[in-house]
Amino acid sequence: MSLLEIKNLSVRFRVKRAWGKSSYLHAVDDVSLSVPRGQTLALVGESGSGKTTAALAAARLVPAAGGSVMLGDTDLLKLEGEALRQARARVQVIFQDPYSSLNPRLRAGAIVREPMDALGTPDKPDRDARVAELFAQVGLRPEQRALFPHQFSGGQRQRIGIARALATSPDLIVCDEAVSALDVAVQAQILNLLRRLQTDLGLTYLFISHDLGVVQHMSDRVAVMYMGRIVEEADRIALFSNPQHPYTQALLAAVPSVERAKRSGVKMTGEAPDPLNPPPGCMFASRCPKVQPSCKASPPPLDAQAPDHRVACFFPGE
């Protein structure tokens, strides 16, 4: 039974054009995903592919244009008012930039306490103890509760962000490029911490990253997005050992490796299409090395190539 079940999620933004006209940018288009409890689903793709928007829409932080987001038995998209506010305790976000995502005027302890005060859980007398517990869990010293964000290093700030996300004991945590802004040495500390917390607390992660090495290290399943759509979704091992979509293949081939093996395989050329004026066929056709005339006629459906391995391509595989 999946904890999170996203079905046909769409997000569109209205864009003003000249002469008072407006058109819609489909940032997320018909995305369906499921994440089992205690596991990590990674969303990967280039910047602008809609991975962050999809996750934020699932967390009700960006309005969705359609679809459903089932968290357990509740459809988050249908909730309003107090019910929505209470549901927010179950989905929390760790943000990319540990500098701008913490209030500079609050002490670290108050930052971590804030979600509890806002949502009223746990009861007031227990909150201080909970803050202390959270600080210990993320590897901060108790006396650091009294410090302000600017007195911490980048990695320590990200620990505060993680403690804040854990404060309401959420079911689902969205990690939006949680380690991208950190130095490599600090990145390793935070990745290890996230994995340890997952084992200890049974957390479920929706892990957004553009770094495929990090994704391979952290995820159980991977969904690859391109221009608002999922182009491939599979189990981690299947996706990395046997990528089917040419975009996934190109993405993997582009990662520089310390093993110095000569990079082979698919190279991308060309430019992505204008998202405001998308082509009728496959979005990747303009950059695909294996493009055929039929690719430009209609979009390929996201079909199961193998059990548990979905690919949106007319000519998957080699």
Place this chain on the structure above:
Amino acid sequence: MSLLTVENLRIELALRSGPAPVIDDLSLTLEAGKTLSFVGESGCGKSMTALAIMGLLPDVGRVAHGTIRFDGEELTTLPDTRLREIRGNDISMIFQEPMTSLNPVYTVGEQIAEVLRRHKGMSQRDAWTRAIDLLDSVRIPNAKSRVSAYPHEMSGGQRQRVMIAMALSCAPKLIIADEPTTALDVTVQAQIFELLRDLARDTGTALILITHDMGAVAEMADDVVVMYAGRAAEVGPVDAILKDPRHPYTQGLISCVPHLKADPTAARHDLTEIPGIVPPLSSFGTDSCLFASRCAHAHDRCLSARPKAFACPAGQFAACWLEADG
């Protein structure tokens, strides 16, 4: 003779507490047509070294000791007028942020042409034609019409290509690229790297690549300088250092990153952590190993004396006392 030789370079920043060495006793050489890479965490002095070579140190910084010889000239003592000729003509730089390093109110063509008019004394018309050629050489499609585009009309990758075109415009002998692909997607990064490699091969330009990504180093560089807290921790050929890193910091830098594995079924162990962070600038001058506080192998000697660079069997030099004992 080497194109660039830096010897015992020491750069001091004037802090309120007194001068602190951001670069301490750094030596390196770079041959024409080769690529040298600086790696390390932020705050280790990678960019400061680049700025020193360019003669662009901030007002609070000064070269306290050592020499920078470029193509037969001693850069540290040159007057500003001569430095200005060298910058752009012989050494040029590509910055990290293609969004902020271009002027938003001029077209990219005007910005490239300005460099050519200023440094080469070209006429308006010749400079413009040359700008189109340059955009073409960095593989911007339809260069003839894109030359009149403003920076905001281009993607991040294209803007970085424009920066490269500007850096190339005077056919420099050395290009310094400071984290040129950090702000870009991996697919675009692969294209930019390929472009830089091809250009270096075709024109014989030497390249200094500043990065924190060991993968990028493996892909691009011939030699590498691993920098830690303003000092060279390990210097040598890339192959030697990747195959057999001797300095604990280099070992940490390589193993703390989750690299894409050839075999995805392999067990995923916890990443190696380098505990702590880079020490504060005020402690950079002390006569000890600055990595000792984060090092698993630290002993008394590391705290009492600064290790010198010891030669290692694979061909690199490592500034670590462990190497002294064989």
